[in-house]
Amino acid sequence: MSPRRSAAEARHTRERIVERSVALASVEGLDGLTIGRLAADLGLSKSGLLGHFGTKQALQLAALERAAVIFSEEVWRPAAGAAPGLARLRAVCEAWVSYLERGVFPGGCLFVSATFEYDGRGGPVRELLRRQFRAWERRLTAEVHAAVARGELPVGTAAAQLVFELNGVMMSLNHALQLHADPAAPGRARRAAGRLLGGEPLPGTRGRVPRGRTPRPGAHPAGAPGAGGGGAGAGDGAGRPQSAARPPSKLA
Amino acid sequence: MSPRRSAAEARHTRERIVERSVALASVEGLDGLTIGRLAADLGLSKSGLLGHFGTKQALQLAALERAAVIFSEEVWRPAAGAAPGLARLRAVCEAWVSYLERGVFPGGCLFVSATFEYDGRGGPVRELLRRQFRAWERRLTAEVHAAVARGELPVGTAAAQLVFELNGVMMSLNHALQLHADPAAPGRARRAAGRLLGGEPLPGTRGRVPRGRTPRPGAHPAGAPGAGGGGAGAGDGAGRPQSAARPPSKLA
DNA sequence: GGCTATAGCGTCCGATCGGTCGGTCGCTAT
DNA sequence: ATAGCGACCGACCGATCGGACGCTATAGCC
Numbered sequence: 001m002s003p004r005r006s007a008a009e010a011r012h013t014r015e016r017i018v019e020r021s022v023a024l025a026s027v028e029g030l031d032g033l034t035i036g037r038l039a040a041d042l043g044l045s046k047s048g049l050l051g052h053f054g055t056k057q058a059l060q061l062a063a064l065e066r067a068a069v070i071f072s073e074e075v076w077r078p079a080a081g082a083a084p085g086l087a088r089l090r091a092v093c094e095a096w097v098s099y100l101e102r103g104v105f106p107g108g109c110l111f112v113s114a115t116f117e118y119d120g121r122g123g124p125v126r127e128l129l130r131r132q133f134r135a136w137e138r139r140l141t142a143e144v145h146a147a148v149a150r151g152e153l154p155v156g157t158a159a160a161q162l163v164f165e166l167n168g169v170m171m172s173l174n175h176a177l178q179l180h181a182d183p184a185a186p187g188r189a190r191r192a193a194g195r196l197l198g199g200e201p202l203p204g205t206r207g208r209v210p211r212g213r214t215p216r217p218g219a220h221p222a223g224a225p226g227a228g229g230g231g232a233g234a235g236d237g238a239g240r241p242q243s244a245a246r247p248p249s250k251l252a
Numbered sequence: 253m254s255p256r257r258s259a260a261e262a263r264h265t266r267e268r269i270v271e272r273s274v275a276l277a278s279v280e281g282l283d284g285l286t287i288g289r290l291a292a293d294l295g296l297s298k299s300g301l302l303g304h305f306g307t308k309q310a311l312q313l314a315a316l317e318r319a320a321v322i323f324s325e326e327v328w329r330p331a332a333g334a335a336p337g338l339a340r341l342r343a344v345c346e347a348w349v350s351y352l353e354r355g356v357f358p359g360g361c362l363f364v365s366a367t368f369e370y371d372g373r374g375g376p377v378r379e380l381l382r383r384q385f386r387a388w389e390r391r392l393t394a395e396v397h398a399a400v401a402r403g404e405l406p407v408g409t410a411a412a413q414l415v416f417e418l419n420g421v422m423m424s425l426n427h428a429l430q431l432h433a434d435p436a437a438p439g440r441a442r443r444a445a446g447r448l449l450g451g452e453p454l455p456g457t458r459g460r461v462p463r464g465r466t467p468r469p470g471a472h473p474a475g476a477p478g479a480g481g482g483g484a485g486a487g488d489g490a491g492r493p494q495s496a497a498r499p500p501s502k503l504a
Numbered sequence: 505g506g507c508t509a510t511a512g513c514g515t516c517c518g519a520t521c522g523g524t525c526g527g528t529c530g531c532t533a534t
Numbered sequence: 535a536t537a538g539c540g541a542c543c544g545a546c547c548g549a550t551c552g553g554a555c556g557c558t559a560t561a562g563c564c
Contacts, residue, residue, distance in 0.1 A: 013511080027372035032283070035552065046553085048512040056552060107372035116368040119430035120279035120359035130431060164440045168424030172416050175364075175423065178371035179382060188416045265541080287522065299524080300542040308522060 014052045021063040027107030030114045067110045074099040086152035093193040094202045101186045108178040266304045273315040279359030319362045326351040338404035345445040346454045353438045360430040
């Protein structure tokens with residue numbers, strides 16, 4: 001209908017395609033994404049769309065790359081300004097929760113969905129997913145090491161263990177939001193992540209118990225509850241009444 | 253090839269179909285499961301197969317029901333013999349880890365995959381998944397309450413929070429096993445779950461052989477940590493001094 | 505002002521999907 | 535002996551999938 005053929009606009013078209021692919025794939029799955037539907041959504045012809053990528057797989061890979069950029073901008077960049085170490089880790093987790101809570105991808109975190117969709121198959125898509133996950137885990141691991149080096153986490157802290165658990169918290173959050181639309185889930189995720197990172201729930205959480213002392217997370221010495229948090233609960237027997245309200249998230 | 257038409261054998265055929273569907277769906281996804289492929293796998297014709305269910309959706313629902321039975325037998329039953337409360341919770345978690353570790357479903361836990369596949373869509377499949385998850389979470393929650401009533405967990409323990417985190421641990425384990433085939437993941441899951449349930453890592457065996465038969469989870473007492481479990485601190489754990497916390501963390 | 509590269513379209517293709525339909529044949533009850 | 539039931543088959547259906555091909559018309563360069 002409206003033939004626009006400039007090279008600049010072509011790049012823009014390509015961006016539109018990728019952007020829409022990411023959104024669609026997060027809902028329908030990377031595989032459920034179909035060329036015809038995508039083309040119709042964008043007012044393009046199948047062939048016109050496919051001309052930008054060649055194959056569906058190339059489109060899927062492009063969507064994953066784009067999703068990684070979005071994820072990084074949503075989760076890493078907001079925290080990049082924080083001081084390295086524990087402060088940044090906590091900021092990352094808060095941004096991570098917020099990213100899931102706000103539904104940046106309408107169907108939940110694309111990486112999580114795609115992982116469970118492709119973990120049984122082979123091929124370049126799965127390989128890219130593996131690389132992306134590894135890269136993210138490395139980023140987090142490095143930050144944990146930084147926190148240890150600064151004395152903000154105990155010396156023995158096993159970074160891989162901590163990253164493993166943080167990942168689990170976020171997956172559980174993604175699950176609770178997408179399947180149950182559970183409004184209490186973000187609060188739980190903040191609490192869990194906070195406890196993993198020094199015992200303090202992330203800001204934005206409420207059930208916070210006004211404990212006598214308020215340890216600054218950045219301040220505590222190697223002995224303090226760290227990743228393992230074994231000691232997290234030791235001190236306070238008192239049960240907290242759950243006043244379950246979640247103020248809008250805010251990050252540290 | 254071998255025409256068997258008796259009603260009794262028909263029921264057996266149906267069972268075979270459902271069984272195979274569960275395995276296939278855990279790898280290819282509930283949607284990726286196709287009638288033709290399934291029929292070919294079983295040496296049936298598409299129509300002969302579909303005659304048992306009518307529609308693909310009915311087959312999917314039957315597969316999910318069957319998967320729930322398997323899950324219950326693998327994860328709940330081994331722990332049903334343990335004393336109610338903390339002991340049973342720990343036994344459940346050990347069985348849960350073992351179930352994932354042994355790859356009872358070749359493509360990972362079917363419920364996890366199916367959830368992420370269907371959480372964006374509507375329909376009976378998603379509704380069944382929701383009910384099944386809710387039922388499982390209720391089971392766990394009830395057990396947490398029992399543990400609190402017996403004084404094995406602090407009075408303020410927020411059961412929903414604990415279940416949320418345990419779920420996350422298992423999802424992270426599923427992810428690490430399926431995407432990365434990480435042999436260290438079961439150990440991490442045992443450590444994380446153990447810490448959530450009283451500070452002691454689960455007594456799963458140490459070095460962790462990826463596939464082999466696991467010791468009967470029902471057998472071990474919830475108390476004593478397995479060999480190495482106590483490798484406190486520097487060993488490999490999330491090195492906090494966990495000896496500090498004999499009383500379980502409260503997770504409120 | 506002509507030449508070429510290319511964004512995009514329209515059409516068509518083979519494969520495969522879920523599902524239907526008529527029919528075959530063993531089993532069982534009469 | 536036979537009638538009926540139902541498990542199962544083989545052929546087939548319309549829809550839809552990813553993708554190939556040829557074409558047009560403009561943009562960008564000479």
